[in-house]
Amino acid sequence: MIELRNVSKLFGQTRAVDAISLSVQTGELCVLIGTSGCGKSTTLRMINRLIAHSAGSIRIDGRDIEQIDPQQLRRGIGYAIQNTGLFPHWTVARNIAVVPRLLGWPAARIRRRVEELLHLLDLAPAEFAAKYPSQLSGGQAQRVGVARALAGDPDILLMDEPFGALDPITRESLQNELLRIQAQLRKTIVFVTHDMDEALKLANRIVVMDKGRIVQQDSPQALLAKPANAFVENLLGGQERGLKQAGLLRVATLMQVLTTAAAPLAGPRIKATDNLRQALSLMLWHRCSSLPVVDEQGRQVGVLRLDALLDRPR
Amino acid sequence: MSLPLRSNRVIPLLALLALALLWCLDFVSIQPNRIAPGSGLGLLAALGPVWALLLTGLLLACGLLALWSPRPTYGPILALVWLLLLQLPASLAWSIERHIGADLPYARVGIGAGCWSLLFLLGLLLIELQQRLGLSRVWLLGSAVVLALLLGWLAGQGWLEPLALLREYQSRRSQFAAALSSHLALVGAAVGASLLFGGAIALLLQRYPRAHKGSIGLLSFIQTIPSLALFGLLIAPLSYLSAQFPALQQLNIRGIGWAPALLALIAYSLLPIVRNTCVALQEVEAGVIESARGMGMSPAQVFLQVRLPLAMPLIIEGVRVTSIQAIGLTAVAALIGAGGFGTFIFQGLGQSAMDLIILGALPIIVLALLADGLFSLLGEGFSSGARR
Ligand SMILES: Nc1ncnc2c1ncn2[C@@H]1O[C@H](COP(=O)(O)OP(=O)(O)O)[C@@H](O)[C@H]1O
Ligand SMILES: [Mg+2]
Numbered sequence: 173m174i175e176l177r178n179v180s181k182l183f184g185q186t187r188a189v190d191a192i193s194l195s196v197q198t199g200e201l202c203v204l205i206g207t208s209g210c211g212k213s214t215t216l217r218m219i220n221r222l223i224a225h226s227a228g229s230i231r232i233d234g235r236d237i238e239q240i241d242p243q244q245l246r247r248g249i250g251y252a253i254q255n256t257g258l259f260p261h262w263t264v265a266r267n268i269a270v271v272p273r274l275l276g277w278p279a280a281r282i283r284r285r286v287e288e289l290l291h292l293l294d295l296a297p298a299e300f301a302a303k304y305p306s307q308l309s310g311g312q313a314q315r316v317g318v319a320r321a322l323a324g325d326p327d328i329l330l331m332d333e334p335f336g337a338l339d340p341i342t343r344e345s346l347q348n349e350l351l352r353i354q355a356q357l358r359k360t361i362v363f364v365t366h367d368m369d370e371a372l373k374l375a376n377r378i379v380v381m382d383k384g385r386i387v388q389q390d391s392p393q394a395l396l397a398k399p400a401n402a403f404v405e406n407l408l409g410g411q412e413r414g415l416k417q418a419g420l421l422r423v424a425t426l427m428q429v430l431t432t433a434a435a436p437l438a439g440p441r442i443k444a445t446d447n448l449r450q451a452l453s454l455m456l457w458h459r460c461s462s463l464p465v466v467d468e469q470g471r472q473v474g475v476l477r478l479d480a481l482l483d484r485p486r
Numbered sequence: 487m488s489l490p491l492r493s494n495r496v497i498p499l500l501a502l503l504a505l506a507l508l509w510c511l512d513f514v515s516i517q518p519n520r521i522a523p524g525s526g527l528g529l530l531a532a533l534g535p536v537w538a539l540l541l542t543g544l545l546l547a548c549g550l551l552a553l554w555s556p557r558p559t560y561g562p563i564l565a566l567v568w569l570l571l572l573q574l575p576a577s578l579a580w581s582i583e584r585h586i587g588a589d590l591p592y593a594r595v596g597i598g599a600g601c602w603s604l605l606f607l608l609g610l611l612l613i614e615l616q617q618r619l620g621l622s623r624v625w626l627l628g629s630a631v632v633l634a635l636l637l638g639w640l641a642g643q644g645w646l647e648p649l650a651l652l653r654e655y656q657s658r659r660s661q662f663a664a665a666l667s668s669h670l671a672l673v674g675a676a677v678g679a680s681l682l683f684g685g686a687i688a689l690l691l692q693r694y695p696r697a698h699k700g701s702i703g704l705l706s707f708i709q710t711i712p713s714l715a716l717f718g719l720l721i722a723p724l725s726y727l728s729a730q731f732p733a734l735q736q737l738n739i740r741g742i743g744w745a746p747a748l749l750a751l752i753a754y755s756l757l758p759i760v761r762n763t764c765v766a767l768q769e770v771e772a773g774v775i776e777s778a779r780g781m782g783m784s785p786a787q788v789f790l791q792v793r794l795p796l797a798m799p800l801i802i803e804g805v806r807v808t809s810i811q812a813i814g815l816t817a818v819a820a821l822i823g824a825g826g827f828g829t830f831i832f833q834g835l836g837q838s839a840m841d842l843i844i845l846g847a848l849p850i851i852v853l854a855l856l857a858d859g860l861f862s863l864l865g866e867g868f869s870s871g872a873r874r
Binding site: 254 | 771773774782783784787795
């Protein structure tokens, strides 16, 4: 658990972070969002003491971080940044092995760990272990960046706009990857972004920051339902809010269940695990007011009607 | 007539120029003895019609190959240039064979302007080809080494005996060896010391960036002092010190000799080393340093494992520039009695002995080429994994 209490950071006269209090529960994926320059990165970097805070206290699992040796502290916290920051003169395997080596693991254990992580991030070890960062695509490099952050098996992961420089398709696949890994490993993650769709998709909790202060912190649903002020509303995309909210709900929650599974069928249909935003888009495209819902094997398991979307409780 | 769009014009131009100079200038000159005035021999007279026409044909072929094939095929041109280069020692041996008989035991054969021009232009052609083909710079070095080996072998066989350059060398073997060792010692000590001091200065400037502008300004100012003036300026204070402290005299530290030369060389070498090292250390991407720190590396680990290795190619580039500069400057240091190959150059200038001048200048050029190739190789080795 990470607790920030009345934490401030001054750079000369500028108050980059202004008396914020925040606690991130163990296993939670907390997203810091806000416009550029609002103090997100500064907040993140105070947690691993890359920046010293000017006032307030920061505790990790109850221990004040000022009591912990900064290098020791950082070896226990995964850190991934935009543009990867991979070491260009080391191979992928050596890059991933940085923290385990700093922790003094035996060579055999490091080798096993690197292989395990490459598998976890869907990079074939035989193909990628010996490559240099310059030989990777942006998405592959960022996967290595995430693997490197996970290498020492830290409880906490700090990620500063890790997918910010990627194209939309690659970004989406890495977001899915992160959700899959998080479901598997249950790390405590603080994730910085300026992209609300990314925040809504990933977060257990969204922390909206503006000018160094926390404006609102809530679950994605609660944030959408009750934005605290015009700034948050604007960040949520104003008129697109309805779609964003629909994007958070699974088709399965509103479909009418069929009692017996039917055979696979042709034509427009939607998966039970897809979200309502995708369902709405399909209905608009095919100009229909109901869609058959199918499971992973393509068998029909229910029907989704437009009425159900409109009639759902607030 | 229109040329194909993709044809190369540099190679034909160089080849044509080589051809013109080869035919217009003397290929070799012959003196009956060291005192007597020499007489020049043109290409035809020196090598006879067959060899002369062969050379002409090869050079024309180079130009035409580059010009007329729809896409210049650099491979065959490279082979031709190599052939031209390697025939140079042989052509000298051949002209000696043709013109120097047993009746001229003291005759000396000077290498003529035409021969030098051909060597120089072939060098330019090689550089052009190396760049077109994307070969490593070490490749040029290899060519020079092969040429030198061939020359050495022919000389060993006694075929180049009457070459004036060789005669000058043979009467100065021990001086040559001494010049080589003092030249190398001065350059090595200067580059080594400036790497040490320059590296330390660069590190200090990293820590105190406010001193950066002033220090670089001072070092640049030193760089603008003519070398001869700087050598001269050091004579007075060093003579004074040496007169005051006999211990210094024991070490042979006087107003003239190796001490002022080394000091001046270090002063000149600091700028390229400090500047390159500073730039190299700063240019390392901020994100890389940030993640190194974020992973929990200590400041020393960040420096030794990340910043320094990533800065290495540029630092070595600084050392390369510095050593080439020092090799050249050491020639001038001969004027204040520091030894080195400059001694031959200034002796030769005094005696108007062209071949003695060349005996001093040629090894300097070779040393510079060697340093260039060596440090290029080293730099390439360091950056191969880090290429972005
Ligand atoms: N090292 C620094 N020195 C001075 N000012 C800084 C420094 N780092 C950040 N700032 C300032 O602090 C504010 C917040 O920066 P940052 O946390 O990087 O914002 P972001 O939310 O975009 O990540 C900005 O106004 C920035 O200019
Ligand atoms: Mg930022």
